[in-house]
Each structure stands twice: as structure tokens, then as C-alpha cells.
Amino acid sequence: MASGLHDSSFSNPVVRWIDQRMPVFTMMQKEYGTFPTPRNFNYFWNFGALAMINLMVMIATGIFLAMNYTAHTSLAFDSVERIMRDVNYGWLIRYVHMNGASMFFIVVLVHVWRGMYYGSYKAPRELLWMLGVVIFLLMMATAFMGYVLPWGQMSFWGATVITNLFSAIPLVGDSIVTLLWGGFSVDNPTLNRFFSLHYLLPFVIAGVVFLHVAALHITGSNNPLGIEPKGPQDTLPFHPYYTVKDSVGIIVYFIVFAFLVFFSPNYLGHPDNYIPANPLVTPAHIVPEWYFLPFYAILRAVPNKLGGVLMMFGSIAILFVLPWLDRSPVRSMRFRPIARWLFLLWTVNFFVLMYCGGMPAEEPYVTISRLSTAYYFGYFLVILPLLAKIERPLPLPESIAKAVLRGGGPLPGAAVAKPMEKA
Amino acid sequence: MADTLAPSSSSPGMGGAHGAGAHGPEQGTKRDFLKLAAGSFAAIGVGAIVWPFIHSMNPAKDVLALASTDVNLAPIAEGQAVTVMWRGKPVFVRHRTAQEVQEAEAVPLGELRDPQADSDRVERKPWLVVLGVCTHLGCVPLGQRPTDARGDFGGWFCPCHGSHYDTSGRIRRGPAPTNLAVPEYSFTSDTQIRIG
Numbered sequence A: 001m002a003s004g005l006h007d008s009s010f011s012n013p014v015v016r017w018i019d020q021r022m023p024v025f026t027m028m029q030k031e032y033g034t035f036p037t038p039r040n041f042n043y044f045w046n047f048g049a050l051a052m053i054n055l056m057v058m059i060a061t062g063i064f065l066a067m068n069y070t071a072h073t074s075l076a077f078d079s080v081e082r083i084m085r086d087v088n089y090g091w092l093i094r095y096v097h098m099n100g101a102s103m104f105f106i107v108v109l110v111h112v113w114r115g116m117y118y119g120s121y122k123a124p125r126e127l128l129w130m131l132g133v134v135i136f137l138l139m140m141a142t143a144f145m146g147y148v149l150p151w152g153q154m155s156f157w158g159a160t161v162i163t164n165l166f167s168a169i170p171l172v173g174d175s176i177v178t179l180l181w182g183g184f185s186v187d188n189p190t191l192n193r194f195f196s197l198h199y200l201l202p203f204v205i206a207g208v209v210f211l212h213v214a215a216l217h218i219t220g221s222n223n224p225l226g227i228e229p230k231g232p233q234d235t236l237p238f239h240p241y242y243t244v245k246d247s248v249g250i251i252v253y254f255i256v257f258a259f260l261v262f263f264s265p266n267y268l269g270h271p272d273n274y275i276p277a278n279p280l281v282t283p284a285h286i287v288p289e290w291y292f293l294p295f296y297a298i299l300r301a302v303p304n305k306l307g308g309v310l311m312m313f314g315s316i317a318i319l320f321v322l323p324w325l326d327r328s329p330v331r332s333m334r335f336r337p338i339a340r341w342l343f344l345l346w347t348v349n350f351f352v353l354m355y356c357g358g359m360p361a362e363e364p365y366v367t368i369s370r371l372s373t374a375y376y377f378g379y380f381l382v383i384l385p386l387l388a389k390i391e392r393p394l395p396l397p398e399s400i401a402k403a404v405l406r407g408g409g410p411l412p413g414a415a416v417a418k419p420m421e422k423a
Numbered sequence B: 001m002a003d004t005l006a007p008s009s010s011s012p013g014m015g016g017a018h019g020a021g022a023h024g025p026e027q028g029t030k031r032d033f034l035k036l037a038a039g040s041f042a043a044i045g046v047g048a049i050v051w052p053f054i055h056s057m058n059p060a061k062d063v064l065a066l067a068s069t070d071v072n073l074a075p076i077a078e079g080q081a082v083t084v085m086w087r088g089k090p091v092f093v094r095h096r097t098a099q100e101v102q103e104a105e106a107v108p109l110g111e112l113r114d115p116q117a118d119s120d121r122v123e124r125k126p127w128l129v130v131l132g133v134c135t136h137l138g139c140v141p142l143g144q145r146p147t148d149a150r151g152d153f154g155g156w157f158c159p160c161h162g163s164h165y166d167t168s169g170r171i172r173r174g175p176a177p178t179n180l181a182v183p184e185y186s187f188t189s190d191t192q193i194r195i196g
Helices: A013-021 A024-033 A043-066 A076-085 A090-117 A126-148 A153-168 A173-181 A188-219 A238-263 A290-301 A305-320 A337-357 A365-390 A400-404 A412-417 B030-055 B061-065 B098-106
Strands: A036-038 A235-237 B069-072 B081-086 B089-095 B127-131 B154-158 B163-166 B171-173 B185-189 B192-195
Touching: A013 A024, A024 A238, A036 A238, A043 A090, A043 A188, A043 A238, A076 A090, A090 A126, A090 A238, A090 A290, A090 A337, A090 B030, A126 A153, A126 A188, A126 A290, A126 A305, A153 A173, A153 A188, A153 A305, A173 A188, A235 A238, A290 A305, A290 A337, A290 A365, A305 A365, A337 A365, B069 B081, B069 B089, B127 B192
Parallel strands: none
Antiparallel strands: A036 A235, B069 B192, B081 B089, B089 B127, B154 B163, B163 B171, B185 B192
16 A cells, blocks of 8 residues: 555545545445444434435525526516526426425424423534534524515515514614615615625535534434433444435425426415515515514514514524533433423413414514513523422433343443344 | 334334235236336326426527527628627628738638538628637627727638638638638618518
8 A cells, every 4th residue: 555545444546546535435334334323313314314315406496596596676577477487497496496495494493492401412413413513503594585586575675674683783773784785775786795695605515514413423313212222232324224214205395396396386386475675665575484483473473673573583693502501411311300391381382473473563463472582581590400400300211222222232341242143 | 214223113014915925036026016107107297297397498489589690781881791680699791802802702611610602601692691619718809990990811711819800801820720600691672681
């Protein structure tokens, strides 16, 4: 072996030649082939891979849409209609992109929920979790700006309302809004910069996803039991076990996705966005896309403008400090008899907020939103810190293998001595 | 991943009877079949979804709808030429004089780099309709206006690299390999043509 070459274990001469000079094959083999993965994943662990696939779908469709889209207030709406009617398969590409945004949020919300239920945010995975929250914020910004691009009524008025949130900031608020707009209202400069940023941010997301995965591959995955693998008897190589399990989920995901695209492509959208933007007429009932509704409900629940804006951003920001709010050493809710139910209640509460966010700002929705907002924050700020002190968790299993293999599997000590035992 | 020498991925864990090599090398295993079937299924699926993306880059319906251009010949006097846009490119429509037609017809085909008779290049005399795109590297040749340089053969002269075209739009001297292309067109009336 010449000095300076990587010691490759591949036998195919071409693969080997490349791998010796740039060990990407060794890296892939280590991180996605033999990578030791807890053997007890359930289907909730599909959603990270699904999110990765969804990001690629969004970037691919987006690049092709940009080939036909015109970022100008007088042409944008028509260029989108041209995509729908004249461009070959333009309807397909746009509907995939449009519903892909919804699919992305469904997938990522389940992914986040899984992290909260099974305690994936706890040490040593705090940074992994925080990078995930960064991705979620970037996704929200990207989705918001993308929704503005067709320049329909909801695009225009959504952009107006959301950018005006920043006017709540004391002293500099109005200057910031002018800066965001590039003018004195949402207009052509706004549309242009939103298009530019909407194209940029997905690649930023891809970069943070890389960091997210890099951090994951240091700590390893959490699992439904929330206990660390103690040896080879507790893990399986990622390939073929989880490549296959992920493939099953990917097929189901594509079935749901295809159903939306081909049978109800506008179900999750608003008909008002097929009316060209009109700066002189506000639609009677402005609602954001469904994935923003819970946060929109929190915004409207607070009677004070600045307070509402702070609460809305706070509802995401609080996730950054979740690893330090929940001091219970037990990760999985399976072993937390009280927290489990209060978290499921939090989940229901999230849907209540989503429902209220889609309703007009009047009674009884305002009161319900306020109670729900209180519980949303109460769970993080009061319940979790308190439960860490008073809750008595159920006994944890000795090991993953003991808990999931019938007959208990090989003893950890014996398995360490003989690691390649067939399961 | 099958070609790695690393030992760690070789623990099947599923029923050993179906593992690799259970039926001898030439027979193929159930896993080989599954890999092949799943691989082909995925390849066909990817192909089916890639096509709409590639096809979306082809001319759209509104582009195709603008693919033909009508030209009224009545106002073009003998000796004059007009340039019209067709599919984003200039088309030269020239009302040739009797002398120009005669010159074009008199050239022996053996002298031509791209031998083509004038009668094969026109629908009706004296009208000549050619794409105004030099066949060398795509510049627009001069010669449409009376004040333009028309080259040594009275047709068109490309200023980019010096190609000379004659009164039938045929290449006579310079780097261009072929004659100016004749677009598909037809007379819709005595004074009207439709290009495309």
C-alpha cells in the first residue's frame, strides 16, 4: 500500500481506486451500511428518512418550477397559471411542490413528536435536537416565502400580515418592516427578495440537515425504550434492516403523497389564492397554511400586539431549551406514567390550537385559544420541571435485547464475548 | 454493499435457509430475485417520474402556439427584402429581381459547397425565404438593406467570420458549411405566406 492512501476494504477495482483516494465508500459503509442501530425501532423512526426524501423532492420540483416562474408582481400570477396550463407536466410539478410542503410539515411534525414522546432531546442528544429546531424554523421561513410567490390574494395578504408582525418590536419595528419590504408596502422588491431567499434557504436546510445527521451519528439513535444499547446484541446493522424498514415507510408515504397530488391537490390550499393579488381588497377571512395555524392561534390569543408576537416566536424558541426544562433522567414516556398522559394531552391541545387558528377571531375560539396557549407553555415551564422531581418512573428494562427478544436473548456479558452470534 | 470485504453486514438474522448460497451459485437465491425485482421496480418508477421533469423543459403549449408566422408579401417591392421573427429567429423574405433569379439559376451545381438547385430552394419565383442564421456559428448575415454589404455573390455576407452567400442563400465562400436553411412554409394566397 502506497503511503497516503486510505486502507480500503472494497474489492471492486474501480470502487477501491476511488475509495483509497477519497474514502466516501468506506464512509457510506460505516454510516449507512454497518452503522449499529438499536434493534427495536418502530415506524416512528421512519420519519427522519422521510423528511430527507421530502427535502430532495422539494428541491427537485422547485428547481424545475423556477425555470418557468417570473418573480415580478405583474407577471408572477400569470407565470404560475402558465405552468399549470401550458408547460408540459407543469401541473404535476407544481402540485407536487405545493402538496410537498404540506407533506414535509406532516412528516417533520411527526418526527418532532416522536422526539418529544421518546425523549430523544435528552443528553447526550441536546445539540442534535437543537439543530432540528433550527431546521424547523428554516422550513417555516421557506414555506412562508414560497407561499407568497404565486402572488394570489392569500400570498399578498399573508405576506402583509406576517411581515407586519415585526412592527411590534419597540422603537425599530417600523424601520425593520420597511427593510423587509424594500419599500412602503409588500410590492415588487418584496416579491423579488422572497424568491431569492426561497431558492436559497432549502440549501441552507440541507446544510443543517448534514450537521443534524453528523451529530446523530456521534450519539447514535434513540429508541422506543429510551435506553442506550449496551452491546452488539442490542443493535442491528443499518443495512439491510433499516434500509428495508425505511423503504416500507417510504412507499406508504408516496401513496399518501400521490393521493393528495392526483385526487385532491387543492384540499390543503385556499381558493382565494387563485385570485390575483389586489393591494386594495383584503379577503374577508385570512388564514395561513394549516401548518402555521397552531402558532397563529397563539399569536391571536394574546390581546397585546408585542406580547402575541413574542408568545408566537416563544412557542418555537422554547423547544431549544426543552432538554434543560425536562430534567427527568428517563427518556421514553413508556416509563413515565404521569408525563405520558400529560404529553398526550399536550398533543391533543396542539390540535385544538390548530383548529382555533383556522377559525375567526371571535368567541368561543378566543377563550379556547387562551386556555390552550396556557397549557402549551404550562407543559414546558411547569409540568415537566415539576414531574422531574415528583414522578416515580416505571422500572427500566435491563437492555434492549432483554426487552424485545422473546426469551430475553443472550446475556449482555456472553454477547460481548461472542458478538457475531446470530440473532 | 455486496462487494465489501467488511464482515459485519454478513449476519443474515432472517431464516438461514434462504440465505445466500443455499441453492448453489448458478441457481440464484430468493434474495437475488428480490433484489432484482425491487431494483427494476425502483428503476421504472424513477424513470416514470423523471420523464415529466425532462419533458417540462421542452417547448410549452404557448410556445408551440406561436410557432407559425404569417407574412404579407404585397408591400414588398421588387429588389426589397423584409426580416420577420419566427420561433425567435430572423427569417429573410426577399423579392428578388429577375437578374438575381437568373444569376442564382445559372450557377453550375459543381461549383457549390452544398449543391442545391435554386428551384429546390424556392416555392414560387421570385420569392426567396431563408432562415437569417449563418450556418457557421449562428450570426445574422448582412444584406437585407440596400446599403448593407452583400458579399461577392450579391446575396448575404456574414460579418462575424466572412461567409458569402449568393442570391439563393447558398454558401459560396467562407467558413460556413451549408446553405442558409429554408424553413417550412407555404403560400396561403398569392400575396401571403405562412412560415412553420
